Amino acid sequence: MSLDSHMSNPDEPTKNNHAGSAATKATPTIDVEKPTLGLGFGVSVITRRWKREDLLKRGSLITRGLALLFSFLSFIIMASNKHGGWNFDDYEEYRYLLAIAILSTLYTGGQALRHLNCIWKGKQIFGQRISALVDFLADQMMAYLLISSTSSAISLTNRMREVGDDSFTDSSAAAICMSFFAFLSLALTAMVSGFKFSTQSYI
């Protein structure tokens, strides 16, 4: 805006003098906006911000993808865990792990699709602030559920392994590992969502 008024000065000096009162009243506005108008400084701030937002978007998409992968693996390994006469279905800890793995697969899959859709088409279903808030809260809750199911299954498997070590406990341990990695990815995602929630909608 200050650029425009500077450019119009040499063309219409008399008109500008006539409108002196309006021009002087407009100065404070220009002063307030100066930081973003200092061209080099403003551009560097904006590009830095774009880069950071891009990094956050990519980072959150990658950790979401990893969480999807790991929870899917945990779900598959636990669901097929029937070895040597043992069945995962007889233990409520394993059923809990399976249920949370399925829930986490659906949640992270849906979230990844939504974010991809948002990146490709630039459309958002909800407002940006609402969506960042929901991400932040839901990621945290899903991470709590994952660590809870993982811990309870670890407790059971550890006790089983004190008696004997076979392919049933091995594949339980594998499912637990995958579930723990899914938790780690989702905890990272929750932190990135927190940062996104904290940095968006300003400037």
Add this chain to the structure above:
Amino acid sequence: MSLDSHMSNPDEPTKNNHAGSAATKATPTIDVEKPTLGLGFGVSVITRRWKREDLLKRGSLITRGLALLFSFLSFIIMASNKHGGWNFDDYEEYRYLLAIAILSTLYTGGQALRHLNCIWKGKQIFGQRISALVDFLADQMMAYLLISSTSSAISLTNRMREVGDDSFTDSSAAAICMSFFAFLSLALTAMVSGFKFSTQSYI
């Protein structure tokens, strides 16, 4: 700013016509700044912001105090859990619960003291942004540890109660409950810390 230009219209109609180009070019800047310059509106925004910050501070202090109380109770109940020939020390899940309860007591106690100190004396050990970031991350980690220890202890206690129900399993269950309430309070604190982290240092 828009008020000023409206008031100058009836006084100097011709000048305004002369400066038509400058006036129309100035409109977008005025529109952007309108909300902060209306005096009543600006004051109400600031007082609302103060109220919200005060509420967040009090809320976070209350949930921290509750987390401190519950983790201390969990620690005491589990540490004195030696009934009918049974000892909590023989089970690693209960030792894990005790360890995390002690850690959580120390952490929430230290945090509550730091925040009280900050409210009374107005001093901050670190910068506001750094301190909000550390709160946000550390609260989340402590909440993950608490839910993890609670889940593993639930799994063990449930299995014990299938065999028999005595004062040992009862006081284990009490300690687990306290630990779970501590988790709930700390999860709330983590969310409030996220909001604080997202709202401070702007405006």
